[in-house]
Amino acid sequence: xxxxKYLHIGIDDTDSPDGMCTTYLACHIIDxxxxxxxxxxxxxxxxxxxxxxxxxxxxNGGVAFKILNDDKSDLAKKIVLDEVEKLAMFxxxxxxxxxxxxxxxxxxxxxEYSFKAIYSFITIKEAEEFGNSIGCELxxxxxxxxxxxxxxxxxxxxEDFTYExxxxxxxxxxxxxxxxxxDSVYLMDRETYPExxxxxxxxxxxxxxxxxxxxxxxYGIRSNTVEALERAKKIVLxxxxxxxxxxxxxxxxxxxHIQKTDDIASMKQFGCxxxxxxxxxxxxxxxxxxxxxxxxxxxxxxxxxxxxxxxxFRKLVSDLxxxxxxxxxGGIGEQNxxxxxxxxxxxxxxxxxxxxxxxxxxxxxxxxxxxxxxxxKCGNKINDNKKVPIKIxxxxxxxxxxxxxxxxxxxxxxxxxxxDL
Ligand code: ATP
Numbered sequence: 001x002x003x004x005k006y007l008h009i010g011i012d013d014t015d016s017p018d019g020m021c022t023t024y025l026a027c028h029i030i031d032x033x034x035x036x037x038x039x040x041x042x043x044x045x046x047x048x049x050x051x052x053x054x055x056x057x058x059x060n061g062g063v064a065f066k067i068l069n070d071d072k073s074d075l076a077k078k079i080v081l082d083e084v085e086k087l088a089m090f091x092x093x094x095x096x097x098x099x100x101x102x103x104x105x106x107x108x109x110x111x112e113y114s115f116k117a118i119y120s121f122i123t124i125k126e127a128e129e130f131g132n133s134i135g136c137e138l139x140x141x142x143x144x145x146x147x148x149x150x151x152x153x154x155x156x157x158x159e160d161f162t163y164e165x166x167x168x169x170x171x172x173x174x175x176x177x178x179x180x181x182x183d184s185v186y187l188m189d190r191e192t193y194p195e196x197x198x199x200x201x202x203x204x205x206x207x208x209x210x211x212x213x214x215x216x217x218x219y220g221i222r223s224n225t226v227e228a229l230e231r232a233k234k235i236v237l238x239x240x241x242x243x244x245x246x247x248x249x250x251x252x253x254x255x256x257h258i259q260k261t262d263d264i265a266s267m268k269q270f271g272c273x274x275x276x277x278x279x280x281x282x283x284x285x286x287x288x289x290x291x292x293x294x295x296x297x298x299x300x301x302x303x304x305x306x307x308x309x310x311x312x313f314r315k316l317v318s319d320l321x322x323x324x325x326x327x328x329x330g331g332i333g334e335q336n337x338x339x340x341x342x343x344x345x346x347x348x349x350x351x352x353x354x355x356x357x358x359x360x361x362x363x364x365x366x367x368x369x370x371x372x373x374x375x376x377k378c379g380n381k382i383n384d385n386k387k388v389p390i391k392i393x394x395x396x397x398x399x400x401x402x403x404x405x406x407x408x409x410x411x412x413x414x415x416x417x418x419x420d421l
Pocket of ligand 1: 012014022023050053058116123146
């Protein structure tokens with residue numbers, strides 16, 4: 001058997017809030033490689049890493065792709081490095097590009113490293129030591145922080161995955177208003193959902209495929225299949241030139257950042273979890289529109305939050321009541337609050353305890369502590385102190401998932417329309 005050798009190429013940290021996008025740079029490099037007869041193998045990968053990483057520009061994404069490792073590899077490396085040098089946003093303090101070349105097999109220790117980059121934090125030194133230990137060729141520009149994400153983008157296995165089609169603008173239009181025909185986006189969503197998703201936030205009338213930053217991306221459509229993306233692209237109309245487009249295979253919308261835990265006490269700051277707990281108190285809203293409540297289990301309790309940007313999701317959260325058992329998905333942020341991305345109702349507490357009804361039909365009142373109940377209308381008295389259970393109507397439904405709106409959703413969060421996949 002002949003073992004095919006690949007050269008893996010990872011790129012990260014090339015953009016800034018003022019421009020560029022590592023996916024665009026990758027797409028541009030892939031074209032440059034094509035010009036000299038070097039084709040990439042399979043889809044390029046867009047890998048989202050720890051959502052709490054400190055130096056991220058937006059969604060903490062690294063990019064990787066692979067080519068055959070042959071006599072053209074040196075030329076490929078030169079093209080990659082030259083283009084990163086040319087196009088990365090070096091003026092920004094926080095832009096510290098890293099490029100990684102790796103010619104070996106993906107090993108278990110690389111997989112472990114990659115999951116660490118999603119679940120926790122890695123220093124530049126740690127990434128450098130690890131990269132050197134496995135034989136990576138590391139190229140650090142400025143501080144070279146990008147090597148952290150580049151290695152992870154190469155090594156992360158994708159069991160569950162989605163695709164994103166990214167269309168790019170011509171450079172003359174960067175920073176100007178995008179000309180996308182919104183009606184065609186609604187049509188595309190109607191024709192292709194749920195094979196494509198996150199296109200539109202209907203509650204906010206918000207076109208989610210259109211970025212709001214001055215980056216090269218014209219729009220990005222997310223889907224379970226390449227075929228649906230090709231269909232969606234034909235439906236979306238734009239009134240400006242498209243320089244290029246590229247389809248990435250990605251861990252977006254897979255819940256890969258979420259770790260299952262059986263006890264609240266084990267949850268740590270900056271971790272993302274799936275956890276089951278009992279609602280302790282009625283959710284309350286504070287100034288600024290953020291909503292908070294506690295859940296508990298045998299091991300402890302934690303404050304949970306649905307923040308103002310989650311808009312109508314807070315309405316659903318406000319319907320929770322003490323005693324409800326819920327499965328929450330989310331992450332523990334700066335304030336040590338568990339920030340909810342979605343929840344599933346495990347068991348509603350649909351029973352309320354009330355004073356008994358008198359024979360005359362009137363609800364009785366307490367006759368004093370441990371003295372039973374009395375009826376104010378007919379004077380009837382009973383000595384039993386027990387209130388009676390009454391089944392109440394709940395808007396929330398057992399077993400049902402509820403999620404934040406598209407406009408407030410993390411790149412990694414799995415939408416409900418993918419929960420069974
Ligand atoms: P965009 O979404 O526009 O591509 P971004 O949000 O991905 O931008 P980057 O410019 O890639 O932001 O910066 C994120 C930085 O954080 C990179 O240098 C990356 O290597 C680093 N990083 C990624 N994951 C971790 C981690 N787990 N621990 C420490 N640093 C990380």
